[in-house]
Amino acid sequence: xxxxxxxxxxxxxxxxxxxxxxxxxxxxxxxxxxxxxxxxxxxxxxxxxxxxxxxxxxxxxxxxxxxxxxxxxxxxxxxxxxxxxxxxxxxxxxxxxxxxxxxxxxxxxxxxxxxxxxxxxxxxxxxxxxxxxxxxxxxxxxxxxxxxxxxxxxxxxxxxxxxxxxxxxxxxxxxxxxxxxxxxxxxxxxxxxxxxxxxxxxxxxxxxxxxxxx
Numbered sequence: 677x678x679x680x681x682x683x684x685x686x687x688x689x690x691x692x693x694x695x696x697x698x699x700x701x702x703x704x705x706x707x708x709x710x711x712x713x714x715x716x717x718x719x720x721x722x723x724x725x726x727x728x729x730x731x732x733x734x735x736x737x738x739x740x741x742x743x744x745x746x747x748x749x750x751x752x753x754x755x756x757x758x759x760x761x762x763x764x765x766x767x768x769x770x771x772x773x774x775x776x777x778x779x780x781x782x783x784x785x786x787x788x789x790x791x792x793x794x795x796x797x798x799x800x801x802x803x804x805x806x807x808x809x810x811x812x813x814x815x816x817x818x819x820x821x822x823x824x825x826x827x828x829x830x831x832x833x834x835x836x837x838x839x840x841x842x843x844x845x846x847x848x849x850x851x852x853x854x855x856x857x858x859x860x861x862x863x864x865x866x867x868x869x870x871x872x873x874x875x876x877x878x879x880x881x882x883x884x885x886x887x888x889x890x
Contacts, residue, residue, distance in 0.1 A: 686720035690771035693727045694778045694789040702824035702858050703777035706872055710775060710820065713880040724767050732791040733760060743798065761795040768796050774819040774850075780828050780837045780859075793844055802848050812849020819845055820879075821855045822872070830857035 691711060695701040715721045733739070739761070742754035750758075768774070778789050796802055803812050821841055828835055838855050845853050856879075858872035 686772075687714060687718045687722075688770055688772045689714065689721070689723040689775060690767050690773070691723055691725050691775045692777065692789070692792065693725070694729055694776075694786045694792075696729055696779075696786065701779075702861070702869055702872075703779055703822050705869075706822040706824070706856065706858065706876060707775050707777040709873060710822065710876050710879065713876070714773075714884055717880065717884050724771065726764070726767060726792070728788040728792045729786070731788055732764075732795060734791055735794045747800075761798065764792065764795045765798055765801050768802065768814065772817060774817065775822065776819060776841065777822045778837065778841075780823060780825040780830070780835065783828055783834050784836045785841065797844070797848065810847060812847055815849040817850050817852070819850055819853045821853065822876075823855060824858040824868070824872075825860060826862040827860055830855060830859040 689711060691707055693701075693704055693707065695703045698704070711723055715723070738754075738757050742750060742757040743761075745754055776789075778785055784790075799805065802814055803810055805811075821838060823830060823838060828837075830838055838857075842853055842855075845851075856872050856875045858868040861868040
């Protein structure tokens with residue numbers, strides 16, 4: 677006899693899109709499927725959408741100087757320099773679940789997604805240095821990486837995107853990470869997309885109740 681999963685109370689989701697394409701983007705379609713499915717299942721559901729494909733500021737000398745200055749000692753200009761980064765950090769800190777939708781471009785992540793990572797990797801906020809080494813401060817979160825490729829096999833020796841993302845997330849304290857891939861679409865055709873949607877449907881059917889905040 678099948679048991680009915682208990683209804684989660686709430687779920688706060690951060691969705692990060694990085695595909696340069698809007699129409700026809702497989703990663704955006706996969707993110708839609710996962711988030712729409714979760715929204716139907718969780719009564720108290722909120723989602724913050726962050727589309728980085730339009731571009732984010734790159735870290736520059738002024739940003740580095742402002743970030744290295746003790747918060748209490750920052751002047752008005754330095755605080756203004758970090759406003760955008762502060763907003764992004766607040767988003768990642770508030771979310772229980774991250775959905776990172778990214779294609780693999782030239783064996784790595786899009787530059788816009790790298791810029792986002794640079795803006796949220798903030799010493800004293802999302803990680804800290806200790807006598808034992810760096811310690812991530814974003815523990816207790818779940819991340820789904822939804823990716824699509826034309827020819828790169830995810831997890832292979834030429835995939836420099838998903839291992840890098842796993843490492844960065846671990847550095848920030850997040851170890852519960854799953855990659856769902858529609859990879860090698862130029863060779864596999866529709867089967868690549870289908871495999872990813874089937875895994876998302878499995879998540880929605882069996883795993884979604886464990887994603888909610890207690």
